[in-house]
Amino acid sequence: MQRSISLILSGDFIAAFYMYPAIYSLIVLFSFLLLHLKFQFKNGHKIILGLFILNISIIVISFIIKTFLTN
Numbered sequence: 001m002q003r004s005i006s007l008i009l010s011g012d013f014i015a016a017f018y019m020y021p022a023i024y025s026l027i028v029l030f031s032f033l034l035l036h037l038k039f040q041f042k043n044g045h046k047i048i049l050g051l052f053i054l055n056i057s058i059i060v061i062s063f064i065i066k067t068f069l070t071n
Contacts, residue, residue: 001026022058029055 004020007013016023029051036044 021062022055025051025055025058 001020001023004016004023007016007019008023029048032044032051033048035041036048041047
């Protein structure tokens with residue numbers, strides 16, 4: 001994840017995605033989480049839960065692909 005953030009900061013967005021596929025959804029999650037803490041959106045907890053589930057799914061699927069389906 002650290003290398004992926006480093007790639008984003010250097011402007012290599014595609015390589016960052018290949019390095020860690022969940023990086024962009026995690027950025028959205030943490031950004032929304034910070035906004036929800038400040039503004040207390042009405043259904044913010046449901047959106048955060050959905051984003052958590054999305055991120056966990058992406059992380060698990062990418063782990064399975066990298067571990068079992070690549071040589």
